[in-house]
Amino acid sequence: MKITKRSWPVLLVSGQFDMPNDEGMRLRELESELTEVQKCSVITSYSYEDAAEIFISRADLGTILIDWDLPEEGTGEEMSPEILLETIRKRNLNIPVCLLTERLGVKKIPTHVLENINECLWKTADTSEFLAGRIEALLTRYIQSVYPDFFAQIVNYSAAYKYAWHTPGHMGGEGFLKSPAGVAMHKFYGENMFRADLSISVPELGSLLDHSGVAGDAEKNSARVFGSDMTYYVLNGTSHANQIIWRSQLLRDDIAFVDRNCHKSLNYAMVITEAYPVYMVPRRNKRGIIGPCRLSEFSRESISQKIEENRLIPEEKKQNSVKMSALTNSTYDGLCYNVVNIKKQLKKSVENLHFDEAWYAYARFHPIYTDHFAMTDDDVNEEHPPIFSSQSTHKLLTALSQASMLHIKNGSHAAINPDEFNESYMMHSSTSPQYSMIASLDVATKMMEDSGKGLLDDAILEAVTMRQKVAMITRELRGKGEWFFAMWQPEKIEHEGKIKRFEEVPSSYLCENQAPWILGADDNWHGFEDIEDNYVMLDPIKLTFTTPGLYEDGTMEEEGIPASVVTNYLINHGIVCEKTDYYSFLLLNSIGTTKAKQGSFLSGLLKFKELYGKNVSLKFVQPDLVRKFPEVYDGTGLKDHCRQMHKYIKNNKLLDKMQAAFQIIPDQAMKPAEAYHAVVRKNVEYVDLDDMLDRIPAVMVVPYPPGIPVMMGGEIMDSKAEPIYEYLKALQDFENLFPGYESDIHGVERVEREGKNCFRTLCIRK
Numbered sequence: 001m002k003i004t005k006r007s008w009p010v011l012l013v014s015g016q017f018d019m020p021n022d023e024g025m026r027l028r029e030l031e032s033e034l035t036e037v038q039k040c041s042v043i044t045s046y047s048y049e050d051a052a053e054i055f056i057s058r059a060d061l062g063t064i065l066i067d068w069d070l071p072e073e074g075t076g077e078e079m080s081p082e083i084l085l086e087t088i089r090k091r092n093l094n095i096p097v098c099l100l101t102e103r104l105g106v107k108k109i110p111t112h113v114l115e116n117i118n119e120c121l122w123k124t125a126d127t128s129e130f131l132a133g134r135i136e137a138l139l140t141r142y143i144q145s146v147y148p149d150f151f152a153q154i155v156n157y158s159a160a161y162k163y164a165w166h167t168p169g170h171m172g173g174e175g176f177l178k179s180p181a182g183v184a185m186h187k188f189y190g191e192n193m194f195r196a197d198l199s200i201s202v203p204e205l206g207s208l209l210d211h212s213g214v215a216g217d218a219e220k221n222s223a224r225v226f227g228s229d230m231t232y233y234v235l236n237g238t239s240h241a242n243q244i245i246w247r248s249q250l251l252r253d254d255i256a257f258v259d260r261n262c263h264k265s266l267n268y269a270m271v272i273t274e275a276y277p278v279y280m281v282p283r284r285n286k287r288g289i290i291g292p293c294r295l296s297e298f299s300r301e302s303i304s305q306k307i308e309e310n311r312l313i314p315e316e317k318k319q320n321s322v323k324m325s326a327l328t329n330s331t332y333d334g335l336c337y338n339v340v341n342i343k344k345q346l347k348k349s350v351e352n353l354h355f356d357e358a359w360y361a362y363a364r365f366h367p368i369y370t371d372h373f374a375m376t377d378d379d380v381n382e383e384h385p386p387i388f389s390s391q392s393t394h395k396l397l398t399a400l401s402q403a404s405m406l407h408i409k410n411g412s413h414a415a416i417n418p419d420e421f422n423e424s425y426m427m428h429s430s431t432s433p434q435y436s437m438i439a440s441l442d443v444a445t446k447m448m449e450d451s452g453k454g455l456l457d458d459a460i461l462e463a464v465t466m467r468q469k470v471a472m473i474t475r476e477l478r479g480k481g482e483w484f485f486a487m488w489q490p491e492k493i494e495h496e497g498k499i500k501r502f503e504e505v506p507s508s509y510l511c512e513n514q515a516p517w518i519l520g521a522d523d524n525w526h527g528f529e530d531i532e533d534n535y536v537m538l539d540p541i542k543l544t545f546t547t548p549g550l551y552e553d554g555t556m557e558e559e560g561i562p563a564s565v566v567t568n569y570l571i572n573h574g575i576v577c578e579k580t581d582y583y584s585f586l587l588l589n590s591i592g593t594t595k596a597k598q599g600s601f602l603s604g605l606l607k608f609k610e611l612y613g614k615n616v617s618l619k620f621v622q623p624d625l626v627r628k629f630p631e632v633y634d635g636t637g638l639k640d641h642c643r644q645m646h647k648y649i650k651n652n653k654l655l656d657k658m659q660a661a662f663q664i665i666p667d668q669a670m671k672p673a674e675a676y677h678a679v680v681r682k683n684v685e686y687v688d689l690d691d692m693l694d695r696i697p698a699v700m701v702v703p704y705p706p707g708i709p710v711m712m713g714g715e716i717m718d719s720k721a722e723p724i725y726e727y728l729k730a731l732q733d734f735e736n737l738f739p740g741y742e743s744d745i746h747g748v749e750r751v752e753r754e755g756k757n758c759f760r761t762l763c764i765r766k
C-alpha cells in the first residue's frame with residue numbers, strides 16, 4: 001500500500017463549520033479545497049474537547065487547524081483553544097498547528113500561544129485556495145520529517161520499483177506469487193514487507209556490519225538519543241548483545257562478577273568466553289520475589305573474598321583483575337538500581353560494567369527514572385570504567401521482535417575502540433541483516449525522541465491509576481471482611497509533610513516524583529532486609545499483584561489462592577500475564593497498553609472472586625484443564641481446587657524450600673565452559689532427579705518462577721546443594737499432583753516412568 005498525503009488527515013476544529021453564515025461557508029470551502037484540489041483528507045471536530053480526544057487517540061494526524069475565535073458564553077464548551085494547544089504540544093512538538101482567526105483577532109492571541117503554533121490563517125481575508133495551499137505545504141513538510149532517515153531510505157527505495165537481481169530469493173515478493181502457500185503469505189503480510197526486504201548489496205542503505213552509510217547514521221542517532229558514546233543495532237536479541245559485550249572483553253580464565261539473577265544468555269557468554277564466574281546473590285523476600293543484590297557485595301573486599309573462596313580459580317590467577325561485572329537492571333519484578341551508587345562502588349573493583357537492561361529501554365525518557373539506568377548522564381568528575389547496556393528494544397519499546405540495542409559509554413580513562421569491538425559484533429551478526437528490523441530500531445529511536453516523555457507519562461499514569469484503583473477496591477472489600485487481590489507497593493506515602501494512604505495521594509505526585517518509589521529500610525512493605533538508602537526504586541509500570549495465602553512475615557494462612565490458578569483463569573479469558581510466582585503475578589503496563597485492557601483485567605479479577613466465592617465447578621472456570629485431566633479435576637470447584645493446591649504448598653513447605661534452594665551457590669566442579677565442552681565431546685548422559693546427588697549438570701537449571709538458575713553447568717549437586725535437590729523434588733511431586741500446572745524449568749526434561757512425570761537433566765558422564 002502506498003502511503004500518501006491522505007494517510008495523514010488534517011484535523012479541522014471549529015464550532016462554526018456547519019453554521020449558515022459567511023464563516024461557516026468559508027470553512028466548508030476550505031475543506032473542499034483541501035480534499036478535492038490538494039488531495040488531503042480532513043476530519044472535522046466541532047469542539048476543542050472532542051478535538052483533544054481525537055488528537056490523543058490518533059498519532060496519524062498531519063496538521064491541526066484550530067478556530068481561535070472563542071465560542072460565546074453558554075455554548076457548553078469547557079476546554080479553551082489554549083488548553084487544546086497545550087495538550088497537543090505536550091505530546092507532539094512538531095505537528096503543524098494553525099490558528100484560524102479574523103484579521104483583527106490576532107491582537108488578542110497571547111504570545112505564548114503564538115510561540116507554539118506554525119501559522120495564523122485569516123479565515124475571511126484570504127481565499128480558500130490560498131489557505132489550502134499553505135496548509136498542504138505545511139503538511140507535506142511535516143510528513144517528510146516524520147520518517148527517520150533509515151526508514152525513509154527504505155520507503156523511497158521500495159517506492160522506486162527497481163528490478164531486483166539480488167537476494168533475498170523472493171526478489172521483492174515476486175517469488176512468493178509462484179505457489180499458493182507463497183501467495184497466502186504475500187497476501188497476509190502485504191507487498192511493502194517484501195519490497196522492503198532487501199539485500200546487503202543495496203548500497204543506498206549502507207552496511208550494518210561496518211556501521212557505514214544510513215545504517216551507521218541511524219546507530220549514531222540512537223547513540224545520541226539514548227545517551228551513549230556508541231550504539232550498535234543487534235538483530236538477534238539481547239541474548240546476543242550480551243554475548244557480543246562479553247566476547248569483546250573477556251578471554252579464557254578471566255574472572256567475571258555476575259548477578260546470579262542473570263539471563264541464560266549470560267551463562268552462554270561464560271561458556272563462549274571460558275571465563276570464571278563469581279556470583280553476587282540477590283536478596284529475596286518471603287513471597288519469593290527476587291530483590292536487589294546487596295550494595296556491600298560490590299565492595300572490593302567482598303569481591304576479593306569471593307574470589308579467594310572460589311575453589312576453581314587457580315591461586316596464581318586470584319590476584320587478576322575482574323574483567324566484567326554483569327547486573328540485571330531492572331529485575332523482572334521492576335526493581336531498578338541506582339546506577340550512580342553502583343558505579344561509585346565498582347569503579348575500582350572491575351574493569352567493565354555491564355547492565356543487562358533487556359526490559360528497561362525506556363528509562364532514559366522519563367525523569368522518574370533519573371540515575372537508575374546505565375546510560376545516565378555522567379558526572380564529569382566521576383571516574384568510572386566503560387559501561388555497557390544491552391536493551392531489548394523489542395520488549396518494551398516498539399521494535400520488531402529480536403531487535404535490540406547495545407549501548408556503550410566510554411570509561412573516564414578507558415575508551416572502547418570501535419574497530420576492536422566490531423570484531424566481536426561481527427562474530428555474532430549475520431551478513432544478511434533484516435532491514436525492516438533496522439528500520440524498526442530507527443523508528444523506535446525517533447518515537448522516543450519525539451514523544452518518549454509523553455508516551456511514558458501516559459503509561460505511568462495508567463499504571464498508577466490501576467495501582468490506586470486496586471488499592472481502593474482491596475480496602476473497600478477488606479473493610480467488609482472480604483478478600484481481594486492486593487498490589488505489591490507502598491501502603492503509605494509521605495506527601496506534603498503528611499503520611500497518606502497510597503490511594504489517597506494525588507496521582508500527579510506519584511507520576512512525577514521518584515521519592516514515593518524508592519525502597520526504604522523503615523517502611524518495609526517490600527519485605528527485603530537491610531535495604532540501603534537511595535539504592536533501589538520500584539518501577540511504577542511493572543505491576544505485581546499479590547494473591548491471598550501468605551502473611552507478610554512469610555508464614556502461610558489457612559486458606560490461600562495460588563497465583564497460577566488466577567493467571568490460568570485469566571489466560572482462558574484472553575488476558576496473558578507476564579510472569580506468575582507462587583502468590584503473585586506480574587503485568588507490564590507498557591506504552592502499548594490501553595485503558596480498555598485495564599478495565600477487562602479488573603473485571604476479570606472481580607469475576608474470579610465471584611466464581612471462587614461460589615465454588616463454581618472447574619468445568620466452567622477452566623474447561624480445557626478439566627477436559628485434559630478429567631480424572632484429576634472433574635467434580636472439583638474453584639475454591640476446593642485453590643484450597644488443595646494451597647494446602648500442598650503449605651504442608652510441603654514449598655516456599656521455604658525455594659527460599660533455601662536460592663540461598664546456596666553450589667560448589668563449582670568445573671567452569672560452565674568445561675561443562676559445555678563435555679556436551680560437545682558427548683561425555684554427558686541424562687540423569688533422573690532421584691539419582692542426581694553428587695552429579696554435575698552440564699547445563700544450567702532454571703525454574704520459572706522465579707527464573708534464577710538454581711544450578712549452573714559445572715556446579716555439583718553435593719550435600720551443600722541438597723536444598724536445591726529437595727526443591728526440585730518438591731516441584732516434581734507438585735507437577736504430578738497438579739497436572740496442567742507444570743512450570744517451565746530450563747535444563748530439565750520430563751520423562752514418564754510408571755505413569756509419573758520424572759525430571760531428568762543432562763549431566764557430566766561419570
Ligand SMILES: Cc1ncc(COP(=O)(O)O)c(C=O)c1O
Binds near residue numbers: 238358
Ligand atoms: C534479563 C534478560 N536479559 C536478556 C534477555 C534476552 O533478550 P532477547 O529476548 O532480546 O534475546 C532476556 C529475555 O527475556 C532477559 O530477561
